[in-house]
Amino acid sequence: MAARPLADVAVGDVVGPVTVPVTRETLVAYAGASGDQNPIHQDEDVARSVGLPDVIAHGMWTMGAAGSVVSAWAGDPGRVVEFGTRFTKPVVVPTSGASIDVEGAVRTVDAETGRVTLDVTVTADGQKVLGRCVAVVRLD
Template sequence: MPVRQLAEVSVGDVVGPVTVPVRRETLVAYANASGDQNPIHQDESFARSVGLPDVIAHGMWTMGASATVVADWVGDAGRVVEFGTRFTKPVVVPVGGTEVVVEGVVKAVDAGTGRVTVDVTTTCGGEKVLGRCVAVVRLD
C-alpha cells in the first residue's frame, strides 16, 4: 500500500473498519513470540479457575492488532509515532475463535508538524475492549 500523504487526510476521515480474527493458535504464537506464557491466555481450565469465562487474548496483542490497522492505513508502520490506550475489557477467545473490529476517525491534522491524530475504537462482540485509544501518525 502506498504511503498516505498529508494532503489526502482531513478531520473526519474514517479508518476501517477492519476485522481481525483471533484464534487460540494466535494466542500460542503470540505467547511464544512475546514470552508471556501466562496460562490465562492458553489454558481454559486455569482461566476459568481465576474467574474468567474462557482464555483471553493478551492485551498487548489486542493493542498491536489495533496499531497494525492504523499502520496499514498510513502505509508505513514507521510513521506511527505514538499509540496509547487503556485496556477496558478482555477479548475472550472461545474454542472456535473470535474477531476484533478496529476502526478510527481522524480527529486532528497538524499541517505544521505533519502529524495526524486518530481516535481508534476496538471492539469484540460489539463491546469496546480498548478505551482512550489514540494514534498519532506522521505524514509528509
C-alpha cells in the same frame, strides 16, 4: 507500501472498520514470541479457575492488532509515532476463535508537523475492549 499523503486526509475521515481474527493458535504463537506464557491465554480451565469466562487474548496482542490497522492506513508502520490506550475489557477467545473490530476517525490534522491524530475504537462482540485509544501518525 506507499505512505498516505497528508493532503489526502481531513478531520472526520474514517479508518476501517477492519475485522482482525484471533484464534487459540494466534495466542500460542503470540505467547511464544512475547514470552508471556500466562496460562489464562492458553488453558481454559486455568482461565475459568480465576473467574474468566474462557481463554482471553493478551492485551498487548489486542493493542498490536489495532496498531497494525493504523499502520496499514498510514502506509508505513514507521509513520506511527505514538500509540496509547487503556485496556478496558478482555477479548474472550473460545475454541471457535474470535475477532476484534478496529475503526478510527481523524481528530486533528497538523499541516505544520505533518501529524494526524486518530481516535481508534476497538471492540469484540460489540463491547469496547480498548479505551482512550489514540494514535499519532506522521504523514509528511
